[in-house]
Amino acid sequence: MAHPTQLGFQDAASPVMEELLSFHDHALMIVFLISTLVLYIIIAMVSTTLTNKFILDSQEIEIVWTILPAIILILIALPSLRILYLMDEINDPHITIKAVGHQWYWSYEYTDYEDLAFDSYMTSTQDLNPGEFRLLETDHRMVIPQESPIRILVSAEDVLHSWAVPSLGIKMDAVPGRLNQTAFIILRPGVFYGQCSEICGANHSFMPIVIETVPLDAFENWSTLVLEEA
Structure with missing residues (x-):
């Protein structure tokens, strides 16, 4: 059960919950990396010459910020779908x-x-x-x-x-x-x-x-x- 001032999840008592906790940590790390990268870019654009027109109109940057989110979505979607299939699987219940x-x-x-x-x-x-x-x-x-x-x-x-x-x-x-x-x-x-x-x-x-x-x-x-x- 939950405890006062508890911030995390309850201890897992089933294999599915163990998988959900692992997926939560996996997704949280991706969110942390995205937030760090976005914050770094914002600070760099404010404090340096990255805001010149050659950077803002760069074809290479447009390719990166199109491909990178697609990779991130794949890294989240694959383990998520795996857990969904595990949760739907019912094998000869006792x-x-x-x-x-x-x-x-x-x-x-x-x-x-x-x-x-x-x-x-x-x-x-x-x-x-x-x-x-x-x-x-x-x-x-x-x-x-x-x-x-x-x-x-x-x-x-x-x-x-x-x-x-x-x-x-x-x-x-x-x-x-x-x-x-x-x-x-x-x-x-x-x-x-x-x-x-x-x-x-x-x-x-x-x-x-x-x-x-x-x-x-x-x-x-x-x-x-x-x-x-x-």
């Missing part, structure tokens, strides 16, 4: 979960299990246990096994919502009457927080997302317990 947005909570259906479904409401402040986070904790967490391909089907019952978990690099719109899908793998056990990222009404900020990753045997014990309670 578990498929349907996340449905409501005003204002999420419901989850484990489609590979019969009757394994529950609603996830935000835990009110007075019900929080020590160590739990205000406005981020829920009464039922979405529990999944670690290092397992997970497919998420995202939809909504009433208005537009958005299922977003920053540390996983996921932000998928939940549209009424439509199923959107994405996939991810969480590399380590832990608890990961997200929130609805679409302005969906008065209580938009009170429908958090909590994902807990556990070893496979712990997940099987959890699913058996939930089914017995149902």
